[in-house]
Amino acid sequence: MLRAEIREEDPLQSTTEHTSINVIFFDTLAKDFSQSVKQGDIVLLANFTISKSPTFLRDKLHPCQLEMDNKDACVYVCPSAIPGPSSSEAKYVYVPLNKLKSKTLVNVYGVVTFFKQPFPSKGSDYCTTLKITDQSDVKVICTIFCKKLEDHPLIFRVGDIIRLHRFKAEAFRDSITLINTFGWSTVTFNGIIDSPIVPRTSSKSFFYGEADKRRVQELRQWAANQSLCSDLNTSLSSVQPHMYFDFTCQLLAKAVMHSGCILLKVWDGTRCQLPLLQVAVPPDELEGECTLAKDKMNLTANVLVYDNHLEVARDLKPGAFLRFYNLRALLQKVPGQLPDQPEHLGFHLHGGTVYGRGLRSLPAETPDLLSLKSVLEKHVDLDEHEEVNDGTLLEIWYTPPESIGAEENAGPAYTVQTCEHNTQRITLAQVKRSTPPLSCHVRARVKKYLPQQLYQCLKLFCSKCKTMKDVPDDSAVANIFLESARDNQPCDEQWAATSSANSREPGRTISMHVSKDMVGKSSHMQLIFIEGMTLDEISVLSRDHKNLVPVRSENSKMTRMDLTAPFLFSGKKRYYGCKQCSRNTFENPVFTGVETWDEQAVAAVLGVQMMQYRFLIQFELDDVTDTIEALLWEDAERFFHISAVDASGCQDLQDRIQTIMDTIQPPESSLEERPWMDFCLSVYTVKDNDRNKVCYQITNTEIVKQ
C-alpha cells in the first residue's frame, strides 16, 4: 500500500476549501506508481472510489480520500516541467569569491557582512545592496535590481548565508562586484550553527539538496570563528542615549502622525532604564492595542519613522514581529518640560539607508525570534488587564506594575500615610514633572539608602543656626578628656564643694564639684561637675549619676570642656552643645530655683545652646517610571516610631532601626524583591548657589507596626 498526497493544479480555480487530498494505491499499482512518479509531477487518476479519510483530523487534508482499489483504477504520470532535485544538483558550480572573473556569469555562496533593505533606485527597480564574504576572506559587493519588493532576498541579519544564482561579475573601481541577471535567484539561510537549515526564498522554483546543506554548514562553521555577526543583543533594557542599534521587537500599535511620519509603538518585553518618551495619540487614530499598561511599566518604545521607511511602515500590522536596523535612540524633551527634569528616550528611523538603516517584518516562525518570544510570553498576564474599561485602566496607570494581578501586593505592606492630604497616588515620573511646592502620594520601592552604616544616620542639629553635624566618635571624645586631664590642677570655686583624689597615673587628679546649695541632696537631684576623668571613667560613673558635667580648670577657674565633647552625661545619653550658638564660658552659675535637673536646665545654666539628636536618611525611591532621591528628616522619628535621642543611648533601638531598614531593603535583594511602600512626599525648592533646587522629603509616613 502506498499513500500519495495530491494537490489541485490551480488552487485559485478550486471552489472547495480543501485543495489537497490523500490517494491510496495498492499492490502492483502502488509499486509502479512509486517507481515512476517524482514530486511535482502531474497525475491523472481514473476509476477510484471515494471514502472517508481516517487521517482527516490529523493531517487537515480533504475529509475524503481516493482509493485506487478498483480493478479498472488507473493513473497517468506526466513528468513535471520543473526539474526535480536529483537531476539538477550537478548543474550548479559555485565560484569562490576570490576567483571571480569580470564579465562572467557565476553562482556563489557567501556570508552576509552588510546589507540594506530594498530601496527605490533612480531607475525603474528597487535595489538591494549587500556585501558577502566566504572562506577566501574576500568581500564582494552584490547588487540586486528587481521591480517587485517581494522578490528581493530575505536577509534578516548580518551573518545570514546567501546563495546567488546567475549573477554577473563586473569590475568596478579595482574590485569585482556581482549583479543579478536574467534567470537569477537568491536563497538565504540563517547563520546560526546547528539550527535547522531552512531555505528562505521568494523564487517560484529553486533547487536545494544535500550539497546545499553541506555548504551552509561549512559557511556557518567558518563564519562563527570570524566574528562577523552583528550585535543583536541590544534590548530596550540596555539601550543607551545616542546609540545606533539593531532592535528586534513586536509591533503593538501604530499611528500616522502626519504625511511624513508614522509612529510605531513596539516592545521587546524588557524595561528601559531611562524614562521612555510618551507620544500622545488620540485613541481613534491608533491602530492596534491600547498600550497604556505597558507605557506605564516603561515597556513601550515609541519609534518615529520617516521618509523612505514610511512605505514599509504603512503595511505593517499590529502583532507583527519587526527588526529595525541602525535605529537611533535619542533623549527628547516633552513639550512644556522644565529644564531640570529628565529627558525621555525616543527612537527615530530617519530617512536614508546608510549603515543599513531600515526596518522589516520577520516571519513569526523564524528562529531569530525565539528569545524575543520567550521574553514576551512572560508578560501574558498583562494582556488580560488591557481589555478593561477606562476606570480600571486609570487604576492600573496609578498602580505599580508588580501589584497588577498580584492581590497580596495590592495593599501597603510596611508603611502608611498619616496625613490628611486627599490626593490620588501619582508616579515618580509625574512627581518630577510637577511644580513645587506640593504634597503628593506615591508608591515606590527603596533602591538604595544612605548612610549604609546606620549609626551615621544619627545627627546633631542646632535649631538656632540650622547647623548639622555628625555625632563625634568615641575616640575623638576620649582624646579631648585625655588632653584635659593631663597635668590638671583642680579648680577652686567659691560656690562649689570640691573633693579630689589621685588617679593611678601620676600627675592626674580627679575632682568632683557640687554646688554648695546641693550638698546633702540625693545624688540623682545633684549636678556634679567632674574634672580630670577619662571618657571611660565618666561612662562608668554616669551609670549611677544622672547629671555629670565634665569641666576643666583654667587659672583655677572652672571652664567648660571643648564643645566637641558632650557638655552633659546623663545615664547612657550624652548631650552636645552648638559651638557657634553657645556662650563662651560660664561664670558664677546660679543653681537656685531649679527643682529637677534635666538637660534643658543644665544647658541653660551653662549657657549652652543644646544640639538636638535627629535622624537623617536619604532614600533612592523607584517605581519603574522613575527614581527620585527623597530625604527622611523632619518626620523621621514618626517614621520609625523611635526618638532619636533615645536611640543615641540605646543599642536595642538602634537594632530596631536596622531591622526596619533590612525589611525595606533586605540585604542582597534585587529591587523586584523589595516591598512596595506608600509615601507622602513633600516637594519643595531650596536655594542652592542662587539656583532653585527641587527637593523631596518623606513626610507623614509611618512604618506599620508588625
Added chain:
DNA sequence: GTTTAGGGTTAG
C-alpha cells in the same frame, strides 16, 4: 537582454 548602485548616520 537598458537603467538603476557601487555601504559609512537625520537633523522631523
